[in-house]
Amino acid sequence: MNNYSSSAVVKTGRKIGRATRDALRVAQSKARQRSEWRHDTELIAEVRPYTMVLEPALLNLLDLVRSVQEAGIAGDFVECGVWRGGSAFLMAKQLQQLGEHNRTVWLCDSFEGLPPPQQVDGPAALAWAEQKDSPGYFENCRASVDDVQESMERLGLSSRVKLVQGWFNETLPAYRERIGPIALLRIDCDWYDSVWCCLDELYDQVASGGVIILDDYYTWDGCTLATHEFLSKRRLSHRILSVNSVVAYFFKQ
Numbered sequence: 001m002n003n004y005s006s007s008a009v010v011k012t013g014r015k016i017g018r019a020t021r022d023a024l025r026v027a028q029s030k031a032r033q034r035s036e037w038r039h040d041t042e043l044i045a046e047v048r049p050y051t052m053v054l055e056p057a058l059l060n061l062l063d064l065v066r067s068v069q070e071a072g073i074a075g076d077f078v079e080c081g082v083w084r085g086g087s088a089f090l091m092a093k094q095l096q097q098l099g100e101h102n103r104t105v106w107l108c109d110s111f112e113g114l115p116p117p118q119q120v121d122g123p124a125a126l127a128w129a130e131q132k133d134s135p136g137y138f139e140n141c142r143a144s145v146d147d148v149q150e151s152m153e154r155l156g157l158s159s160r161v162k163l164v165q166g167w168f169n170e171t172l173p174a175y176r177e178r179i180g181p182i183a184l185l186r187i188d189c190d191w192y193d194s195v196w197c198c199l200d201e202l203y204d205q206v207a208s209g210g211v212i213i214l215d216d217y218y219t220w221d222g223c224t225l226a227t228h229e230f231l232s233k234r235r236l237s238h239r240i241l242s243v244n245s246v247v248a249y250f251f252k253q
């Protein structure tokens with residue numbers, strides 16, 4: 001979840017492995033040349049009823065999908081924290097447009113909303129959970145799995161999307177093997193425990209040159225802390241890239 005509205009600027013890190021970095025740079029610029037603003041906004045308009053993610057992050061997501069595809073990074077796409085499915089549908093729509101038929105987009109969610117935030121998630125998260133009548137509460141980010149299934153069918157995405165229903169600490173260990181290598185991992189589940197669980201369970205499966213997106217890095221303390229603690233615990237020196245401090249992501253070297 002985020003609440004930003006600045007324009008999309010993709011920065012490239014200096015310390016990504018040279019071959020990967022060069023391949024991604026070429027791929028990203030080729031993809032941009034081909035991508036038309038109008039085409040991107042049309043794709044986003046299709047999924048807008050199903051996502052709370054704002055436009056700069058969605059434009060960056062389209063860029064990253066194209067980059068990974070162009071660079072030929074192996075693996076499926078996974079979103080942890082789906083709500084009504086919009087950002088995951090956007091990835092699937094873009095793959096469809098690119099004529100990619102071999103990648104599955106996995107949609108993982110409790111479909112019961114967010115677990116309660118903890119102290120580690122910070123005062124803003126604790127306050128957010130108390131403000132049940134605020135417009136950004138979205139019934140504690142709850143969406144029904146039947147509605148997501150129906151939307152997926154309406155958008156013609158059933159053949160490329162798989163739903164994984166349940167709490168991450170139960171579903172991710174159980175599905176990890178079935179999911180296999182991951183080219184793009186989008187983590188959009190707000191709180192410390194959830195973000196930590198996604199990184200801990202799925203990081204090792206992200207392919208070299210693959211990308212991990214942290215939607216809430218600039219929004220909630222828990223996501224920021226979980227990210228840094230995970231990288232530090234594993235002694236990983238990935239540089240965190242950002243789109244105007246709207247959304248964070250890093251490439252796995």
Ligand SMILES: C[S@@+](CC[C@H](N)C(=O)[O-])C[C@H]1O[C@@H](n2cnc3c(N)ncnc32)[C@H](O)[C@@H]1O
Pocket residue numbers: 001050051052053080081082083084085086087088108109110111112113114115141142143166167168169188189190191193194
């Ligand atoms: C902010 S919403 C996701 C927004 C969505 N990506 C979009 O396009 O609008 C966060 C989602 O994470 C899910 N979630 C958070 N923690 C979870 C956990 N530990 N296990 C399963 N689902 C979780 C919630 O159910 C909720 O649907």
